[in-house]
Amino acid sequence: MISSHVDPVDISSTSAQLALNHVFKIYPGRQSWQDKLLRQTSPDFVALADINLEVEANTFVSIIGPSGCGKSTLLNIIAGLTPPTRGSIKLNEVEISKPGPDRGVVFQNYALMPWMTVFENIRFAIETVYPHMTIVEQKNIAREYIDLVGLRGAERKHPHELSGGMKQRVGIARALAINPKILLMDEPFGALDALTRGFLQDEVARIWEQQRQTVILITHSIEEALLLSDKIVMMTRGPAARIAEVLDIPFPRPRRRESLDQYPAYHELKAELEMHLSQETRAVEEARIKVKP
Amino acid sequence: MPFVRFMANSLPQRRKLVPIWNSNLQALALFLVVLIVFLGAWELGVQLNVFSQLVPSASRTLQAFWGWVSDPFFDYGPNDKGIGWHVLASLRRVVTGFLIGSAIAIPLGILIGLSDVISKAVDPYIQVLKPVSPLAWLPLGLGLLKDSENTALFVIAITSLWPTLINTKFGVSNVDPAVLNVARTLGASRWRTIWKVILPAAAPSIVAGLRISIGIAWLVIVAAEILVGGTGVGYFIWNEWNNLEITSILTAIIVIGLVGLLLDRLFGLLQTWVSFGQR
Numbered sequence: 158m159i160s161s162h163v164d165p166v167d168i169s170s171t172s173a174q175l176a177l178n179h180v181f182k183i184y185p186g187r188q189s190w191q192d193k194l195l196r197q198t199s200p201d202f203v204a205l206a207d208i209n210l211e212v213e214a215n216t217f218v219s220i221i222g223p224s225g226c227g228k229s230t231l232l233n234i235i236a237g238l239t240p241p242t243r244g245s246i247k248l249n250e251v252e253i254s255k256p257g258p259d260r261g262v263v264f265q266n267y268a269l270m271p272w273m274t275v276f277e278n279i280r281f282a283i284e285t286v287y288p289h290m291t292i293v294e295q296k297n298i299a300r301e302y303i304d305l306v307g308l309r310g311a312e313r314k315h316p317h318e319l320s321g322g323m324k325q326r327v328g329i330a331r332a333l334a335i336n337p338k339i340l341l342m343d344e345p346f347g348a349l350d351a352l353t354r355g356f357l358q359d360e361v362a363r364i365w366e367q368q369r370q371t372v373i374l375i376t377h378s379i380e381e382a383l384l385l386s387d388k389i390v391m392m393t394r395g396p397a398a399r400i401a402e403v404l405d406i407p408f409p410r411p412r413r414r415e416s417l418d419q420y421p422a423y424h425e426l427k428a429e430l431e432m433h434l435s436q437e438t439r440a441v442e443e444a445r446i447k448v449k450p
Numbered sequence: 451m452p453f454v455r456f457m458a459n460s461l462p463q464r465r466k467l468v469p470i471w472n473s474n475l476q477a478l479a480l481f482l483v484v485l486i487v488f489l490g491a492w493e494l495g496v497q498l499n500v501f502s503q504l505v506p507s508a509s510r511t512l513q514a515f516w517g518w519v520s521d522p523f524f525d526y527g528p529n530d531k532g533i534g535w536h537v538l539a540s541l542r543r544v545v546t547g548f549l550i551g552s553a554i555a556i557p558l559g560i561l562i563g564l565s566d567v568i569s570k571a572v573d574p575y576i577q578v579l580k581p582v583s584p585l586a587w588l589p590l591g592l593g594l595l596k597d598s599e600n601t602a603l604f605v606i607a608i609t610s611l612w613p614t615l616i617n618t619k620f621g622v623s624n625v626d627p628a629v630l631n632v633a634r635t636l637g638a639s640r641w642r643t644i645w646k647v648i649l650p651a652a653a654p655s656i657v658a659g660l661r662i663s664i665g666i667a668w669l670v671i672v673a674a675e676i677l678v679g680g681t682g683v684g685y686f687i688w689n690e691w692n693n694l695e696i697t698s699i700l701t702a703i704i705v706i707g708l709v710g711l712l713l714d715r716l717f718g719l720l721q722t723w724v725s726f727g728q729r
Binding site for chain 1: 626628629631632633634635636637638642646647650651653724726
């Protein structure tokens with residue numbers, strides 16, 4: 158470790174693939190002399206306060222918390238899209254400072270290029286990350302991942318011709334096709350209807366069984382987290398959101414949605430998550446009422 | 451409407467008839483009614499000497515229109531050419547001037563759209579030059595270029611570049627941040643991001659700008675050609691005014707309108723082609 162002050166978290170981080178150390182995200186308020194002159198000052202906003210997290214290789218980790226708690230900010234920091242104010246993020250012992258193809262990102266709003274077909278969207282990602290790969294090889298990989306997410310036959314369609322569920326399959330295929338070390342998913346099923354969401358969760362579970370990649374999933378669905386995760390990270394409400402607790406999800410794989418509740422621990426874990434979430438959400442609502450408009 | 455009742459009652463299958471009389475047909479009927487009323491009032495007004503002596507009757511105008519349009523490509527010397535030749539000459543100027551203007555507007559718009567600093571620095575120039583009338587540029591063009599043909603192109607280029615410039619800037623600076631984030635997470639280079647993400651994403655805006663620009667270019671051509679002379683629909687109109695052939699002027703007005711409509715539709719098609727359901 159180059160860092161001068163060594164603390165307990167650093168020592169244990171050798172086996173972790175992804176390690177977050179004392180990560181803060183503070184949005185500075187308006188405090189310049191112009192703002193003071195105009196009486197428009199506002200205090201700094203602490204979004205994330207002292208996040209410490211370690212993710213082992215080939216585990217599926219969900220981050221769950223009340224809405225507005227900074228889950229997405231945390232994921233954007235790991236993706237390199239938002240710089241942290243303080244703290245370090247290490248992927249395989251290497252400090253992260255900007256976005257890169259070692260992390261595949263699945264976006265909530267799919268973020269497909271509307272002018273590209275399904276096939277072109279995926280090949281664009283492969284070509285960007287592996288510019289020296291032959292076109293034949295690029296196409297083979299694109300086809301392989303289109304098959305993996307079950308989109309064969311839709312390769313030549315444009316995004317506006319696809320349903321939300323199909324769009325997100327493209328998003329997942331695109332993120333996986335560049336062979337990232339870690340997959341980051343930001344509420345990937347949030348914009349889908351309940352039936353499609355369940356279907357896509359099963360698909361992600363199936364794909365994960367095949368790929369066994371490290372995944373970080375942001376969600377606010379307890380069932381989703383329990384079905385997919387090895388670990389669930391519970392976050393507190395913002396501002397100054399922290400990690401409240403990390404739960405181990407011990408159910409054997411492959412898991413089935415229908416039979417998951419047969420495990421005795423299921424209800425206990427679900428109750429704990431529900432209690433945490435409802436408690437935090439209630440506090441958020443109360444805080445909102447107290448704030449003067 | 452008595453017409454509807456008549457049709458509906460005269461045929462046994464009343465229900466099946468209703469969808470045929472849809473809003474499009476209604477609009478077409480109204481269009482024809484307006485046309486007939488207008489032409490009728492015109493004809494009647496001329497017969498009763500309501501208008502100035504110069505005004506030709508509607509029937510004479512329609513005859514002249516048909517005369518011009520049915521044989522557009524005759525050529526009996528510099529002052530007696532078919533209207534088709536004039537339209538082609540004008541189109542050639544408009545397309546050339548428009549291409550020159552676009553070749554300046556699109557790259558400049560991209561540059562402005564990408565950089566806040568350049569955008570702020572260039573904005574005053576745009577705001578000041580944009581509202582200047584095409585006619586104001588004409589003497590300047592003649593003085594600078596000393597050539598009427600090039601002056602026409604200059605005026606068309608400089609008046610038609612603004613919508614493309616502004617729309618390109620808007621399109622480039624308003625690319626969906628989500629797709630930009632995709633490019634960033636993939637580690638795409640700046641050049642690749644501009645070429646493969648920003649430009650295609652801005653294409654619908656750019657083409658919308660081009661559509662307005664070609665409309666303006668076609669609008670300007672008549673004024674430019676009236677002043678610059680030689681060939682073209684503007685020259686044609688001026689020439690026919692000197693001959694006091696009002697029927698020819700009216701013919702030219704309709705032809706100019708139809709060509710303008712055609713150009714607009716052409717760019718409308720291009721717009722749908724680059725939009726991919728985004729609009």
